[in-house]
Amino acid sequence: NGTDTTSNFYTNSRLFSIDVTTRVVKPLAKNLDEDLGGFTWTKTGIYSSVWNKTKRHLYKIDPATGNYATVITAPEQVYGFSFSQDGNKIAFVGRRDDQLNEIFVSSINTPQPQQITKFTNQVADWKVAQSEVISWKSKDGATIEGVLHKPANYDPSKKYPLLVVIHGGPTGIDTPTPVPGYVYPILQWLDKGCLVLRPNYRGSAGYGEAFRSLNVKNLGVGDMWDVMSGVEYLDKKGMIDKTKMGSMGWSQGGYISAFLTTNTDAFKAISVGAGISNWMTYYVNTDIHPFTRQYLKATPWSDEAIYKKTSPMTNINKAKTPTLIQHGEYDRRVPIANAYELLQGLRDKNVPAELVVYKGFGHGINKPKERLAATWHNWQWFNKYVWGEVVEIPLVDKK
Incomplete structure (x- = not known):
């Protein structure tokens, strides 16, 4: 209604x-059920790229009527964009599900995007990831x-x-891509x-406001339902060896992995990246x-029970x-x-555990050398506990 203060x-x-x-x-585009942002207002209308599932x-968006319509649906992902002065032409960063980000140009009145870069050629001889979007019912x-x-x-x-790799957010999203990674050597594990x-x-x-609200007062608990029901879905299809499973994630994905650590023994190994272990510790x-306060609808002092219900340390x-x-040494988030x-x-509890602190970093590992080190640490950990292999991390001799 335009008067909200929260x-x-x-x-x-x-x-x-x-x-x-x-x-x-x-109100404009009031029935467009997704989080909106990144608008550009031109002579031909207001434009924004918006998630629609993956x-x-x-x-x-028509500023006069408030109506909206999709303009470009291929390639599947549209990110940053820029318009010509008259608003009739667009250049944008985007990709198909099997591409790296490329630059495209197109007219707006009759969209036919033309790709003008060939960045994906850089991985033409790589063993890239094969991707498919699947769905299942949670608990x-x-x-x-x-x-x-x-x-x-x-x-x-x-x-x-x-191996289950869990994104952060929680309002992040994972999509098909030929090179998933961050600090997880996914391509190498797939090749293995x-x-x-x-x-x-x-x-x-990507799934609307009601879906994004499903973990309100249900953090960790509902997330675990979703992860474990996905595991069961693959198991019922006869696709996985449940004696060799691992889970990992960063930020909110690290929190969910920590919640799995203390609430199930289904996995042989887990990696917790910059994750919450105790919501009270986190809150203060x-x-x-x-x-x-928004997700748990309370402070620790007004409803201690909800903080305990959703905290990995409880169990x-x-x-x-x-x-x-x-974890980054200076993580404020x-x-x-x-x-x-x-x-x-x-x-x-005599559970095998190691902590690697990345000196000088905050919530993310954003320098190549340290990101490579974090990737090696995960490769070593999961290869040891899932595959039973000893991995020596290569170190540079400074002599």
Whole structure:
């Protein structure tokens, strides 16, 4: 209604126009059920790229009527864009599901995007990931989608080890891509012979406000339903070896992995990257205090029970899974106290656990050398506990 004073992390942002003469406020694209942003207003309309499940299309909004329509749906992903002065031509960054980001140009009135770069040629001789979008029902009946990666020589008669890689956010999203990664050597694991599942658990972008609200007062619990029901879906299809599974993620994905560490023994190994271990610890130290209050609908002092229900540390006595913890030294978003708390709890229970602190980094590992190191740490951890292999990390001799 244009008078809200609170912007919840999980609700849609909304678009309004204001007549500068009459001060009349008009909602635009009010039935477009996704979080909106990144607008460009040209002579031909207002444009924004918006998630639609695992696709990201370019939308046009009519400022006079408030109606909207998709303008560019191919390639499947449209990101940054720029218009000509008259608003009739567009240049944008985008990609198909099997591409790296490329630059395209197109007219707006009769869109026919023409690709003008060939960045994907850089990986033409790589063993890239094969991607497909799958869906399954979670414990409460919610439909969950995820991206399933298979090795290039996938054999449907075999059962494969499974690695679950969980995105952050929670309002992030995973999409098909030939080169998934960050600090996880997904291409190398696929080449080694496994399946990789990247679930778009409840709260993810692309599925509307109601879906993003499903983990309100249900963090961790509902997320675990979504991950484990995805595992069961693949198991019922005879695709995975449940004795060889691992889970990993960063930020909110690290939190969900920590929750799995203390609430199930289904995995042989887990990696917790910059993850929350205790919502009370997080709440009093983070740089975004409203996040916790909005998702848990309480402070620790008004409803201690909801903080315990959703915190990995609550069930630390049940933990059995070997857990690697990765954290930036100066992380303000998820302060490093969360890492030390989980590490101590696991060690007190004699669960194999290691903490790697990346010196000088905040919430993300954003320099090549340290990101490569973090990737090696995950390669070593999962190869040891899922495949039973000893991996020596190559170190440079400075002599």
